[in-house]
Amino acid sequence: MQETGVTEKRPPLVANEANTENNTSQTNQPGSGVDLEVQTENGSLPPYSILSNGEKAFVTAAGSFAALISPLSSSIYLPALDSLSRDMNVSVSLIYLTITTYLIFQGLAPSFIGSFSDIHGRRPAYIISFTIYLGANIGLALQNNYVALMILRCVQSSGSSGTVALGSAVMADLSTRAERGKYIGYAGIGIALGPTLGPVIGGLLDHYLGWRSIFWFLVIMSGVCFVVILIAFPETCRAVVGNGSVPPASWNRPFWAFCVRRSRFCDEQGTADYTTIQQLKQRPNPISALLLATQKETGLVLIYGALLYAGYMAVISTLSTQLTSRFGFNSIQVGLCYLPMGMGSISSRWLVGRLLDWNFRREARLQGMTIQKNRQQEIENFNIERARLAITIPLIYFASLCIIAYGWVMQYRTALPGPLVMLFFTGLTTTSAFNTLHTLVVDIHYQSAATAAAASNLFRCLLGAGATAVASPLIGAIGIGWTATFIAGLWALGSSALWIVFQQGYCWRQELANKEQRKLDQSTP
Template sequence: MAQLNSENLNNSNFSISTLGNSINNAELAQDTIRSQSQFISSYSSQAIPKNANCSEKRPVRNDEQHNASEKKTYSYSTKIFYLALMGIAGLMGPLASNMNVPALESIASDFKTDYATASVTVTIFLIALGIGPLIWAMLSDAYGRKWFTVASMIIFALGSLGCALSTSIKMLIAMRLFQGMGSSASMVIGIGVISDIFPKSEMGRAIGAFSAGPLLGPVIGPIIGGYMSQYVGWRSLFYLSTGLAAVLAVLVTIFYKETMNPSRKLPAPITRNNETGKLEFSKSLPNPFSCLLFLKHVDVVLLCIWASFLYGAYYANSISQPITVGALYHLSTSQVGLTFIAIGVGNIIGATGTGYMSDYFVNRYSSKHNGQASPPELRLKVTFIGAIVIIAAVLMNGWFINYNFPLPDILFSQFLIGLSMTSMNCGISNYYVESFPSKSSSVYACNTAVRIIFASITSAITTPILNKIGPGYTFTFYAGLELLGLLILICMLFFGPKIRSITRN
């Protein structure tokens, strides 16, 4: 019977050389053939390109299993080095976004315009910082991380140089758009690199450490900008950005090796036809706005709205600092920059603490459930206290300024804003990476686009609102948005798994 089965297999062009003496009866032979057929089917499903024409539907593996099976193992030192490199690169965009905030009055004076017009240089940069990731994430998820990081740094350097050489406010605004597009890549590509090299048990700490860079940017930027613009001139800020971007481009080129698994890359966008010798565009070119398709998932929409509220309040505080705290206490440009230290310290503590707490809860869940993977909502659970604190902190900040409270009280409220805001941002980022591990850059880009565009709107409207109703009621409005964000978090904690199961199917 076993011999008959073997002959039948040979007639069907199957080659199974390992049966031999280990097969004692027909039942064992059939079981072996069945298991090998399943293995071949599974292997083929990985190897067939996504766009291949097949007459039958291939089995699709779970996204998280697919990502875990492809991950290459990296040494601890390599992971830390890549994390630091991407963290510094991710710092560039947020750093440049607020570096010129203390210098806005000087810029307005040099170009003979008003403060509101000068603040458009911040708004336009934020718009670019929101739109740019859609393109960079699509490219990095399709073709790899390294060379798009390098290209973005070159664009950032050229845009920064254009800002430094601007001869009018219109030219400066245009160059800020160019600068923002270049600086926007590293925030989303960095998340992709983390997804490539870190296992789930270390993901929270890695994202916490990485997030400290982009969130420190709006803090360090005004400090550097305040001193340099006061003592060297505001153009020196953009010369500094040019140099930093150039150095990073060289470092990434020399020291970073591609981390994205080659099997996930799309074919090259332009190839040469072997028969005709002509260049041809690939039929599988990705759509730069495909990242926005993640908005078909209800959980992504809810978290994008929540992140928008967080960044709206955060940037409203930053853009108003020179004309609220600075004017109230008669601070110089450099002293206004120093007031951002409080919120920066909050950012560092929030990012680090949330990362460790998040990994602790995930690992504890896994040990209690015999190694079972934790649901992504567990990453959001650690943000609950922060979601309450930020409501109180935003209210305190507005009314402390309104009633001329001592400066330390105002800075303490801003410390709480930084602490809680970073905590929630890390939780949202972790949720995305665990929900969409093989498309982490793209979904994070979708989130970044929505939240940064909202932040750019708040940057544009905050100054006129402050002039009309004062800081107390202005920040009460933003506190109300944070309350809505808390309701979104509660909804995700109670109904998140059900929402995911419905929208994914």
């Protein structure tokens, strides 16, 4: 059986080609973990997803809105720190500790919910996440002491953070690699909006209604999203519904499916294509996300992505205090100054998505691979690392220049437009680079996309928590200009890891695939 969309011409970088060809007939056995497209009886290939463009647009919008709650819950809290400190009778530094613990749990929780969703589906994972999140927000709005605040913030983070990994997994369920840049870009709009809108909304609510109104606002917003998911969000996990043609269990269907009879759910016409069910390489578990870092290629990408995000968080976490000390702004004015960085992050979603898809098509032509619409492009013989990192690496160097410029215009106390312009370009370039790295991780580990997204989230949040803890003392010691220069230097020096992946990642992936195939052959009687 031929691989999907690949002509007889092979790219020059293929290692052990003879072994690959000999094993082709074995790779589609149950449990092999290789997601090859299976031909139907008439010889044609089944579509990667049977959802219409309108349905994909709805699922993308719902997933993006759900992913908004995690970064929004983190940033909406920032303008209320002084108010919480006064009401709880604790120092501001102790309130800052609740931000650090939030980020730690934001990194840990998706490993559990992501692994769960790769086995049981995205809908039950969303339901669990929103139930936990709603309960935590109600408790936060009603609590009156610091201990309860700390504990409930951890619970809030655990409930909300899973939606980020689930959003990326849903996009991997629906989109082929040739169009994944566009869809993951759209799915990431909510993640980009969170740090932008959070301080503005939080500042207004705290100023006019008090800090408790922040948590009631989150209850209402997440409640609306939860209802939409219960009523209309379809199951997309390929281990459960394949390309969407296989009916899920009755408990895992949206409520509207019980009111409107459709063959996709009832399968009265026998249209379910069970050959599209994805067989997992191994049953995911919470440790799976951590174990991905032990692979040479994935580990380098995850660690560098975390380093990039840590620098971004160092800017975001210190921006409010820097603006207050330099310009004397109140909480509302500080919140508005986050908008340029957020607009840059949102703009990056369209920019980098189009660039990724364009470069994928270009590399496919160079490597002799034919792209078929709505058919998955297998990457066993395709250098996906070159296709993705050719966009990432230049963006990193631009981001380094932008953050240096931001640091020194703040250092020399230029007029306000100077920092705001540089915040826009810092947000644009940094989030673009991080988005391409995230896409590469999902591409490599497409069989367990939620686990891969959770691994990315784990490393970036843990390193981001450390960055928020040391950024302010570092600025106090050497100044914001040299701090920004230090961050840019780390980014530039660390980019050597990506150059290594650019050159060796494909060969490493081939070696790992051959090793796993040998294990499978030995275990097969």
